[in-house]
Amino acid sequence: MSDIQQYLLTVGPDKAKASGIAKETSERLESKETTLIEVVRSLGEYINEEDATVRTKTIGYLSEIIGHLSPTFLSRQQIQTLCEFLCARIEDEGAVGGLRKLQGLGRFSKEMAVTTFRAMLEHFQDLQIRPQPQRLQILELLNDLMSKHRNALKKLGNESVVGITDLVMGEKDPRNLMVIFSILKVVMMEWDTSGHAETLFDSVFCYFPITFRPPPDDPYGITAQDLKSRLRDCVAASSYFAPYAFPQLIDKLDSTSPNVKKDVLQTITACASSYSVTTVSNYSVTLWDSLKFEILNVQEEDLAEEALVSLQAIAIRLSRGLDSTDPKTPLARYLRPITKECNEQLHEPQQKQAKPAGQILSALGITSPVAFYLIVKTVVPPLNTLYQDADSIGKQRALLEVLVQIMDSAIAVYGTPSILAPTSTIENPLEPFKDRLFELTSQALMSTAADEVSFRVVALKAVLRLCLLRKYLQDNEIGMAVQYFDEIILVEDPSGKDDLKKEAIRALVELSRIKPNLIMDITFPAFMSKLPDTSLFESQEYLIILEGLAQLSVEKFVSDTLIRRLLNKLDVVLQNYGSSAYPRAILSTLHYVLSQRDLPQDPNLGSYHENIVVGLTNRVLLASTGQAPTTALNEDATLEMLGRLSTMIVRALNRHKQKSVAIQVYSLFAEEGAFTPVPFRKDAPKSQRSTMILSTALMAGVGRSVTLQYTDIDSGSIQRLLAELVRLALAEDVPAIRQAILRQIGLLTNKFLPSQETRDITDSLRNLVSGLLETTTMSENAVRVVFWEAKGLVLRLAHTDEALRRLLSLLSNPECGFASACGFGLLLAPDEVLSKENGASIRLLAKQKAFNICVPTIAQDFRKADTAIKPNYLVALSGILKHMPTEVIMSEIDILLPLLLQTLDLEDSDVKAATIQSLTVISQESPKAVEGHMGSLVTRLIKSASDPKMNTASVRHNALRCLRIFPGRVKGSTLLPYRNSVTRGLLGVLDDPRRHVRKEAVECRAAWLNMDEPQSD
């Protein structure tokens, strides 16, 4: 059997095998076992077969052979013959594939390209009756010719333009259209189309607007956006299209579909960006007349924005290469009606269309220096007059807002001292208005009634922009503005003008970046001098000053001075008796300023340590032993703040320094005999016990490998210190001091104890727990100690299982069960002292492990427990869940939900709040999980939201928030049965005594009322 016969038999059932046969034939050709003539001759009887399918297969065989041949095998002569042969047979499927292969060969000549092209035109006039894959083949052949033999086709001139447009006419398939658009784009851009502009334009614009929507699971991956952008490129391809494109596009702007409008606007932008300047200029005013409607009568924000972009594109096109402000340029002619219209709109600055007018001016102003110049020259003088004549603050404010927008474009065009803009030869047109603008805005800011806050905020923004504009105001003028801002912050009545003060501080911070010297010379002394030396009353005026100072100290030089001055101030303040809130605020400011710096690299770190850590601690000690008068510094709250500051500084010290801190954590840098450390001592007075707060801070700051005081080999061990701390903690009744000692216990068990010694802690735990279980007079402090020791262990995952089991065993105890239950909230809670930053060992899996151990046990024991102690389990559970990552909770959701629902029946509001929190998260993350419990959830949440006597405001509020989650997340058929009980149940809550609860109730109720409607997403 000949190859062709085999091929014909195989190609139907097995295409790949048939292809192999064709490949073999081509190999034989290459090895000269057979000749091309023989091969073609062997086709003879089949190629003239009546049956079209046989003919198609035969041509397909030939095409495949050509495809497998090496690119240089065929001679020009042979290609010529094959080309003519295939062209003659072009209507037979398969010939197109062969031609595609042939035209890719190097020896395929221009003439052959023309022959092929003409054959296509001749035979494919009825292209649309062929099936889509065939059409695609043909179009791709054309596309190939266009890319490889473009000049040959181009030389055909009109013949090819008309031919191509005729050929592709009437196509509807998106895949084919993608090819057609790219073919046509080439013709439009490179052919001389002057005589055929309309035909060409129509051939693509008939597809506008694209409304194609890809079918679901579209295998070809063509989106509407792909088609839109290719079509847009075609429409924008040639300036000759303008007479057809612009009128039709403008016409289509009347469409009611926002999508179509958006497409039209983007196409206008594309045309304006690529058509020639003359062409765009011819249509610029017509376009403005249509586009302005979209902006001034804004219906949809994003359409107005697109229209602004179109206006900008025209201005950018007309500005290209332009550096003349002559009123006869196309740009000037374009801008004239625009500025005129905007000026008119600004006559009624409070009306709706004034704001978009400002946006238009500002958007066009940034397109080029020339555009900005022309706009300012025509808009600013009348704006000034309008402002002077305005009869109300509201109008003036609206006009100032336009000015701010114009200033924004000025900054975009000319830059600020720190952000340079491209240089331009056009002088800043605002120059002649400088004095007037500065005067006008300053007056608006400083000479307006103090309660016109929103007006003054706008004025402040305007003044700031004048200061920021590059090469505009002189330093002394900016200095005046700085004084205004200072005055607003310092002098004005503090009530009710938060907005203005905040803006003023923000403005100063911005100026401090470009003019630090002005801030240093003017603001700094002004602020410092306003800081009082004492604060007896609850007045907190100093706060805004301190905040301002802290924010302004961006520059290192400024912040160095600030730290020094604040320490001096603190010294003075402490000498005057007054509220401790003020010194605390100063310490907070120091904390903030230091936290903004890279402390370990700070050359002044040593002095911070000396002055703040050692110096202030020393003051505390002297006062605590009666050697100096007691000051606000010795109050627990102040000590906590000082402690935080110390932790931060100690953390940054090098290891050597930390070592010397560590061996003085209890003696606190005191001189020999001046102070007796609190541990290992009986009956220390309260003032001295308070120093334990500082000890905790130092202990938190030092690294884990240093040796703490009392734990070196000679004088004792960590175990011994720990035992002593436990003793102190059990006896301590001042909350702040007790908490400090408990944290030390946590630090020791977690951070300082070597892992081989952790076993001993479990012994201590066992003793404490069994002590608790045996005595009837329960000690709450003992429970605290147990939980802090356990916290240290659990976080480092040391003996977690054992420690947690001991804690869980406490829950059933009638005496200490409830306190222990509360303790579970502490176990995994993030802690400021026992933190990663402070070198604590916090393992990633600690939470997960605690969850896995505790939750099943709690669920099991809960079922067996007496009614009286059941709440203990629920409280413990809520404590654990409070800090648990959602994905962990989700893993056990089926066990948890029933428990959580019962927790809502408890009275404790903290527990209830925590439970509602968990339920909220669960409902948000996996609405499916709660579906089965909807009935009891709804009832309990409504109950928690009602009854102000039983539930705190935050519980009521959160219950409503949780209840609001369901509509939209849980399917309607599940919710519908409860809809009435919710809307009715919430009627009463609408009368809740607290406003924010009522607000939530309104929204929750609205969500349930609107529920039956289909969700928009």
Add this chain to the structure above:
Amino acid sequence: MSEILNANPTIRNASDLPSRRRLGASQSLSKTPQGLFASVVPASAYLPDPFSPHSSDSDISDEDEDEIEPIDEQEIYDLISPISDPEHPLTLGSLSVVNLPDIYLTPTFPEKGAASPLTTLTVLITPTITHCSLATVIGLGVRVRLEQALPPRFRVDVRIKEGTHSTAEQVNRQLGDKERVAAALENGTLVGVLRKMLEGCESGAV
């Protein structure tokens, strides 16, 4: 929407609308004493001790748990001012269609004093132009919003402010007629418009 009736109405700036914050501005300072530092420094290093229940004052509002905040005109205003105009993407508040001084709360039976909690709420709306045919729809939107958001002890009365509309009387009669209001709410198109107007009242997803 067919023809826009009033294409260029006057707009009030959002920051100039009456708000509770402005009324009691002194609060905002004292409640967050360390605005800037709060983000850096937690309010207290010593988190509420979980061992002593109810010691926590985690929620600021719980401090004065027993304080009663009565429903006042400002609250009514806050309920209806974010409703959007059917013609513009603007709120009734910013278009001055609803105004704080045009909201009146009065006891329904003043002679009974505090014994009767029944309260009559009157809201006067000011259409942007005197021949605005959408005044009824706006009034209906305000009414629906208030009826959904207020407890049943309120009697809601929504009317057109005197002298601001050419057919005010007719509109008022429509708004006051319970049956006509109920019938209007059966009309699918109208309900769609109302829903769109009320969309702005929701503060978004939880």
